[in-house]
Amino acid sequence: MRIVLTDPILTRFTDELTRGGADGHDWEFLADRPDSEVMRRLPAADVLVASRLTAPVAATAGRLRLVHVTGAGYDRIAMDALPPGTAVCNTFHHGPSIAEHVVMTTLMLSRRVPRADRLMREGTWESVAVDPGVSLGTTLAGRTVGVVGLGEIGRQVVRATTALGMRARAVRRDPRASLPSDLRMDRVDSEDGLDDLLAGSDVVVLTVPLSAATTGLIGAAQLARMRPHALLINVARGPLIEEDALFDALSGRRIGGAGLDVWWSHPKDGGGARGYTRPFHTLDNVVMTPHHSGHTQETFANRAHEIADNIGRLSKGEPLTNVVRGGR
Incomplete structure (x- = not known):
């Protein structure tokens, strides 16, 4: 089969993708090429490996x-423009990598x-040992983490935080769906329980996909329900949160803090280097x-192996894994 790859990160893992060149497929690595060149090569391709696909290219x-x-x-894949x-x-x-990041950010x-x-860095030593007005930090044990979404990321966040003694609760689309037996959950509610989760959590972690339903999920009203010391960690997508409302809550110290790994725009989409308009910095x-x-190395090496496995299934006519849209 002819395979086109446009993802710049996975070009570092060509051996894993091609099985060291022994998979027998014809690969074209076009990560550094303009869309116009991809459009010239794509009509002859059987497989596209990509993190982004615009409608003109998909056509x-x-x-x-x-x-x-x-x-x-897959919100950056123009699926409606693909052949049926x-x-x-x-x-x-x-x-696992994102869960470690959540713990790190929360501790920071x-x-x-x-x-x-x-x-x-500025030359000022600020601690309770020299200034009695400085507030003390807190440990994580005994505090409550509220996870919005219980997919792979959400489940790993629960594992990582409860291992440190935190109590975990979550909201998800179907609260009655089965969960792995090793997850230690205090409660799992439907999405209607979001307000209660916000009010009852010391740390709120967003892990849900971006969709029309989740855009603006956290606005001024939701932030107002959070505890004054509570932390909001977003490792999903920036537009889940209303930017102005979050900046106002943080600058006004109405919540304790935020760990932001995702933003409202991206440099690859012409959004500039920052990804935000309010001065969070x-x-x-x-x-x-x-x-x-x-x-992390582990994340992308494992992804490359799984993608190679799925391409092998396609070539053999076997069922694919992780299908989000069926094919012929």
């Missing part, structure tokens, strides 16, 4: 049998690391990272 996919997304989110018989699959493996905010780091109660919480 050139004449015989394409499979689009394999290189992550879990083209299957779409995704892949995961980022849960709980221990006021962003402020302490900035002051130390001026706040000491925010940890800011460039959507890299899942960017």
Whole structure:
């Protein structure tokens, strides 16, 4: 089969994708090429491996049998523009890495690391040992984490946080759906329980996909329900939160802090280097990272192996895994 790959990160894992060149397929690595060149090559391709696919490019996919997304989110894939018989699959493996990031960010905010780091760099030693007005940090044990969504990321966040002594609760679309036996949950509610989760959690972690239903999920009214010391960690998509409402809540100290790994725009989509319009970078109660919480060697090596396995299934006529849209 002819396979086109446009994802720049997975080009680092060509051996895993091609089985060291022994898979017998014809690969074209076009990560650094403009859309115009991809559009010239795609009509002859059987498989596209990509994190992004615009409608004009998708419209050139004449015989394409499979689009394999290189992550879990497929909101940047113009599926409506694909031929009717083209299957779409995704892949995961980022849960453990993102869960570690959630714990790291939560600890940084709980221990006021962003402020302490900035002051130390400026030459100021601020601690309770020299200033009785400085507030003490908090541990995670005994506190409650509220997870919005219980997919791979949400489940790994529960495992990581409860291992540190936190209590876990969650909301999900179907609260009665089965869960792995090792998850230690205090309660799981339907999406209607979001307000109660916000009011009862010390740390709120957003892990749900972006959709029309979840855009603006957290606005001023929802932030007002959170505890004054509570932390909001977003490792899903930026538009889940209303930007102005979040900045106002953080700058007004109406919530304790936020760990933001995802933003309202992205440089690849012409959104500039920052991804936000309000001055979050001026706040000491925010940890800011460039959507890299899942960017570990393990995440992408495992994704490459799974994508290669699925391409092998396609070539043998076997059922595909992680299908988000069926094909012929």
